[in-house]
Amino acid sequence: MSLEIKLSYPSRKRALIRKNILDWYDVKGRDSLPWKGKDIYKIWISEVMLQQTQVQSVIPYYKMFMDKYPNIESLFKASLDDIMKIWSGLGFYRRAENIYKASIRIQQEFNQEFPKNYNDVLSLPGIGRTTASAIITFSGNGRYSILDGNVKRFLSRFLSVEMHHSQLNNLWELSQYLLSDTRPSDFIQAYMDIGSLICKKSKPLCDECPVNQQCNSYPYTPLNIPKKTKKIKVIEKNIWSLVIVNNEGQFYLEKISYDNLWRGLYSSPVFHNKSDLMSWTESHKIEECVESNIWKFTHKLSHIKFTFNTILCNIKYHKKVSLSDDNWYNLSDIDFGIPKYQDKIFNQYKSIYGYN
Numbered sequence: 001m002s003l004e005i006k007l008s009y010p011s012r013k014r015a016l017i018r019k020n021i022l023d024w025y026d027v028k029g030r031d032s033l034p035w036k037g038k039d040i041y042k043i044w045i046s047e048v049m050l051q052q053t054q055v056q057s058v059i060p061y062y063k064m065f066m067d068k069y070p071n072i073e074s075l076f077k078a079s080l081d082d083i084m085k086i087w088s089g090l091g092f093y094r095r096a097e098n099i100y101k102a103s104i105r106i107q108q109e110f111n112q113e114f115p116k117n118y119n120d121v122l123s124l125p126g127i128g129r130t131t132a133s134a135i136i137t138f139s140g141n142g143r144y145s146i147l148d149g150n151v152k153r154f155l156s157r158f159l160s161v162e163m164h165h166s167q168l169n170n171l172w173e174l175s176q177y178l179l180s181d182t183r184p185s186d187f188i189q190a191y192m193d194i195g196s197l198i199c200k201k202s203k204p205l206c207d208e209c210p211v212n213q214q215c216n217s218y219p220y221t222p223l224n225i226p227k228k229t230k231k232i233k234v235i236e237k238n239i240w241s242l243v244i245v246n247n248e249g250q251f252y253l254e255k256i257s258y259d260n261l262w263r264g265l266y267s268s269p270v271f272h273n274k275s276d277l278m279s280w281t282e283s284h285k286i287e288e289c290v291e292s293n294i295w296k297f298t299h300k301l302s303h304i305k306f307t308f309n310t311i312l313c314n315i316k317y318h319k320k321v322s323l324s325d326d327n328w329y330n331l332s333d334i335d336f337g338i339p340k341y342q343d344k345i346f347n348q349y350k351s352i353y354g355y356n
């Protein structure tokens, strides 16, 4: 622990900060979240879902996940496609892949039990320092503090330092130094709650803050309040999508293996331009089946607006087609993850052509 932090927060002051934070948490903290408890498996899944995603968006996905895989033994039976299906719509699909990879390692290296040692947890795919600390501390297997985005903002304002990577070590030290000895699990939840509910990004509620009397920023305007930023520039992208349907009303879908955004999900073939799409139809001997109609629709992510140009390809009794027999699916049989844009494609198809 650095001398500077120790000198700034002598034990009596530290005890007061701890008490104020826990007293606030006992009255205002979020203690009704569905993953609350000591089950390390449930904490792991919730913490991975909460990476880069807000609590309210996570709750329904977490509940679906637990309905299907209530414990680690049930997860061992899941394929990557099964996990992707539940994750469909939550985004950042790499996290689902990491859960799958971690479940394999847990079976092979940890005797089928989720590890309870900090370094073992940290060694699993998709788990960084804050996630490992939360898993170990919430499950009652250790006393490790956290520094996610909200806590980083709260503690940097508390210290009145710029939220800059040069301060990271100091912030980690402070986070661990203030951590309660007796109630570490409640304390890290309180850190998260104060960071997201009180010490908010643009309008911190300093007058309601339980540690405003110890905060170096109070009563002045804290550093690290984002200035009115220019609107984030939305990138526009064109995508060409080929919707291939056979005479039995089945759709041709491929597993996406190359794209970071949707990797692991299933989709109609997509291309960056029309000429790539046409070359693909020629190489698969289906160019005669391509219909001239194009439907357009847009699909927005936070800073990318995709325009999908969707071309229909009706394959009816066409002998020479060179497409794998394994990739045809009835809509009712789709039992794997698909991107949201693919849902829009199916809905548009159904509204134009009908589908039973």
Ligand code: SF4
Binding pocket: 154, 157, 158, 198, 199, 200, 204, 205, 206, 207, 209, 210, 211, 212, 215, 216, 217, 218, 222
């Ligand atoms: S007093 Fe204001 S700036 Fe300081 S920690 Fe509390 S909410 Fe954040």
